[in-house]
Amino acid sequence: MTVSITDVARAAGVSASTVSRALRGRPGVSDEVRAQITAVAEQLGYTASRSASSLASGRTFTIGVVAPYIGRWFFGTVLDAAEQVFSAAGYDVLLYNLGSAEARKRFFTKMPVRKRVDAVLSLLIPDEEESAALRSLGVPLASTVGGARPGFTVVGIDDRAGAESAVRHLVNLGHRRIGMISGASGPLHWTTPVDRRAAYLHVLAEAGIEPDPALEADGDYTVEGGERAMTELLAASRPPTAVFAQSDEMAMGALRALRRHRLRVPEDVSVVGFDDHELADVVGLTTVAQPVAGQGAEAARLLLRQLDEQDAVPRGRVEMPIRLVLRETTAPPRPRGPQ
Amino acid sequence: MTVSITDVARAAGVSASTVSRALRGRPGVSDEVRAQITAVAEQLGYTASRSASSLASGRTFTIGVVAPYIGRWFFGTVLDAAEQVFSAAGYDVLLYNLGSAEARKRFFTKMPVRKRVDAVLSLLIPDEEESAALRSLGVPLASTVGGARPGFTVVGIDDRAGAESAVRHLVNLGHRRIGMISGASGPLHWTTPVDRRAAYLHVLAEAGIEPDPALEADGDYTVEGGERAMTELLAASRPPTAVFAQSDEMAMGALRALRRHRLRVPEDVSVVGFDDHELADVVGLTTVAQPVAGQGAEAARLLLRQLDEQDAVPRGRVEMPIRLVLRETTAPPRPRGPQ
DNA sequence: GGTTGTTGCGCAAGCGTTTGCGTTCAGTTT
DNA sequence: AAACTGAACGCAAACGCTTGCGCAACAACC
Known part of the structure; x- marks a missing residue:
């Protein structure tokens, strides 16, 4: 045949x-x-035949990529970039989309990558147990996003610095009531929301502003969540004059909520996001930009290098540059409150 | 070990x-x-060991997915949905990101999926030669987007009907100078741009409107391309009062161009898109909605069914529903021209 | 002209499964 | 009691490669 x-x-x-x-x-x-x-x-x-050759040689020329929500811009873009690097180097990629809790559990109990991949790139932060399971594969590991885990090469950004620049920008404009839309929930055990929140509180303290729990809401990293969160914030007795959203998608949801409340941006409320989503420019969103595709490509390259050098020692942590991008959703507060 | x-x-x-x-x-x-x-x-x-078991049995329990531009919302969403169906059924997915011409060529000449997958789902339209190469794998094939190819199960939408409803909406509002931002270029050999253009011309003819070549521009299916295309259209001696963009991403680019030209939407120019991108609602874009995730999931299910039934006969063509979603970017033209 | 090296190639033993077929054995049927 | 059942299990041959080793053949040295 x-x-x-x-x-x-x-x-x-x-x-x-x-x-x-x-x-x-x-x-x-x-x-x-x-x-x-x-x-x-x-x-x-x-x-x-790849099956035969990998059975005989032990090498599979395949990289496992585990990622949550690959339909979202951030993860899709990272995946896209990483895949290009891998396939250019002759590796295939096995994709595991671990958005739901069941999918995630199924993956980590059945471990379908065992003996199937030469390395794995994780776009989510495994918890202690999960990362132990990955380490037990005995292959090089890398991760984008979030905090370092032993055994992983991780490429990411300085979340604290990024969030600080966003919030400090609002402070510098003269805002005192600054809300935050965070994304703490979900099955992702990552440090990103924690770091960004710490930065928010730090800048407030720096500016001598008392934090107000009524000015924080969870946006679940989605557009709809951001809209809900903004609606919540607006219902506070003294609503914010500016909002820092921990992702552009949530910021866009916030913009929608503001429009529905007939509030003008930035005249009534300023909004700053995080990520520099490809559509941030379309809506004129001020945001802190990070090299999303760049992180995927860099993580892929580091993984390949470990593979070439037959050297399972992780490359430590690589930090990518960030920068605040000023657009049209931030301005000084109006003399009087927005309401 | x-x-x-x-x-x-x-x-x-x-x-x-x-x-x-x-x-x-x-x-x-x-x-x-x-x-x-x-x-x-x-x-x-x-x-x-998957290698050993597939070597012995001939089955791989792996599905190959080839897709262009997985970082884009449309493809990312389709992929996400399809992956969920596959992995819930115990199949792994091998991802091939064929955005660039080189990647595409490399894939179709080396055919890395040979003997590695039990079926393939294509999110792009292979040309005659490429689809022959896929057929030679001797496994079930499915495709979302675009026209049917022999040997493929395809799930898609009625592109003509969708585009017609978008353009007819503009005509019904009273527009006579209706532009189109298409996406004909790129290495994708798909019928979508062709069908949508045919629908555009058909509706114009139906309304007794003479088509004007100066009112068509290529937007390359990207935000930037849409912006360029809109800029071109605005430079025409008699610019359009309304624009049909063949994708929401291009429509958003058009919105940006209009804003930069200090033109108001929909007062000066109406815009209608196609896809119902997750952010279409944020910018208030009128568009024709199609079930994007639904198409991915359905294609995946059909493929699995063929696999179960040991039956390589494709399932023909499945059509998913579409509908026009009215938002805030369309309105009747102003009594006088926009300039 | 014998020893040592090289180079180019074939032999055969794996790699870890799956699966057709053969064997055993307890339980029926004549 | 002999013969016939299945059911449950083991044997061994694939599946299509990779790779350590052996063996020619030929060139290069004293």
């Missing part, structure tokens, strides 16, 4: 081992024979 | 074949022995 290595060997008048060595660029084959084998293989349309 | 089937067999005091049958629910094993084997396997943390 399908052409195997012995078919090529027979057609070329050599042994299967020689075909194997020739096609993979291994030494021990003369140039003429190698050229002839290559030609024959090409003509027969031969592709080595 | 790692525990194999013979380790389990030895520990349970049976042969490897019995372990294999027991763990996969095959007949020929008594209930007691099966229970004991299951317990031993669990305790040893045994997971069967």
Whole structure:
């Protein structure tokens, strides 16, 4: 049916081992024979069976990527960039979309990547148990987003610095009642929301502003959540004149809520987001930009390097640059409160 | 090092074949022995090697998904939904991101999925040669988006009907100079842009409006492209009073261009998009909605059914519902032209 | 012309499963 | 009691590669 290595060997008048060595660029084959084998293989349309070759060699030339919510812009963009690096290097990627709690549990109990991948890139933060399970695979591990775990190479950003610049920008504009839409919930055990919240509180303290629990709401990292959270904040007895949303998607939800309340941005309320979503520019959102695709590509590259060097030692932590992007959703507060 | 089937067999005091049958629910094993084997396997943390089992059985329990631009909302969402269906059914997904021409060429010449997948889901439209290559894999094939190809189960929408409803909406509002931002370029050989353009021309003819080539521009299916295209249209001697963009991303780009030109939407120019992007609601974009995640999930389900029925006959074409969603970017034209 | 090196290639033993077939054995049927 | 059942299990041969080792053949040294 399908052409195997012995078919090529027979057609070329050599042994299967020689075909194997020739096609993979291994030494021990003369140039003429190698050229002839290559030609024959090409003509027969031969592709080595990955199952067989990985069974024999132990290498799979496959990278496992586990990610939550790949439909969201952030994760989709990271995945896109990482995949390009992997496939350019000849690796395939096995994708595991762990958005739901069940999917996540199923993955970590069945561990379908065992013996199937040479490395894994995680776009979510595994908890202690989960990262132990990943380490037990005995392959290089990398992670984007969030805090470091032992055994992982992680590339990320300085979440605190980013959030500080966003909130400080609002303070500098003269705002005193600054709300925050966070994204603490969900099954992601990441440090990002925690770090960004700490930064928010730090800047408030720095400016001598008393934090007000009524000015914090959970937006679940979604547009709808951001809308709900903004609606909540507006219902406070003294609503904020400015809001820091921990993601652009939540910031956009907040914009929608403000529009529905007939409040003008930035005249009545200022909004600053985080990520520099591809559509942030369309809505004129002020935000702190991070290199999203860059993080995916960099993590992929570091993983490949570990693979090449046969060296399972993680590369530590790499920090990517961030910067505040000023657009049209922030301005000084009006002399009197927005209401 | 790692525990194999013979380790389990030895520990349970049976042969490897019995372990294999027991763990996969095959007949020929008594209930007691099966229970004991299951317990031993669990305790040893045994997971069967996929390479070995697919080498022996010919089945891989893996689905190949080829997609362009997985970072874009549309494809990311389809992929997300499809992956959930596949992994819930116990299949892994091998992802091939074929955004660039090189990646695409590399994929179709090396055909890395050969002998690696049980089926393939394509989120792009292969040309004649490429679809022949896919058919030669001898596995069930499905595709979302675009026109049917022999051998493929395809789930999609009625692009003509969708585009017609968008353009007819503009006509009904009283517009006569209606522009279109299309997305004909790029390495995707799909019929979508063609169908939507045909619908546009059809509705114009229906309304007795003479089509004007100066009112069509290519937006490349991106935000930036949409912005450029809108800028072009505005430079026409008699610019449009309304624009139909073939995707929401291009429509958003158009909105940005209009804002930069200090034109108001919908007072000066009406805009209607296509897709119902998750952020369309945020910017108040009128658009024709299609079930994006639904298409991914449905295509995945159909593929799995073909797999179960050992039946490589494609399921033909499934059409998903569409509907026009009215928001705030469309209104009747002003009595006089916008300039 | 014998020893030592190289180079180029084939042999065969795996890698960890699956599966057709053969064997055993307890339980029926004549 | 002999013969015939199934059911439950083991044997061993694949599946298609990779790779350590062996063995020619030939070149290069004293």
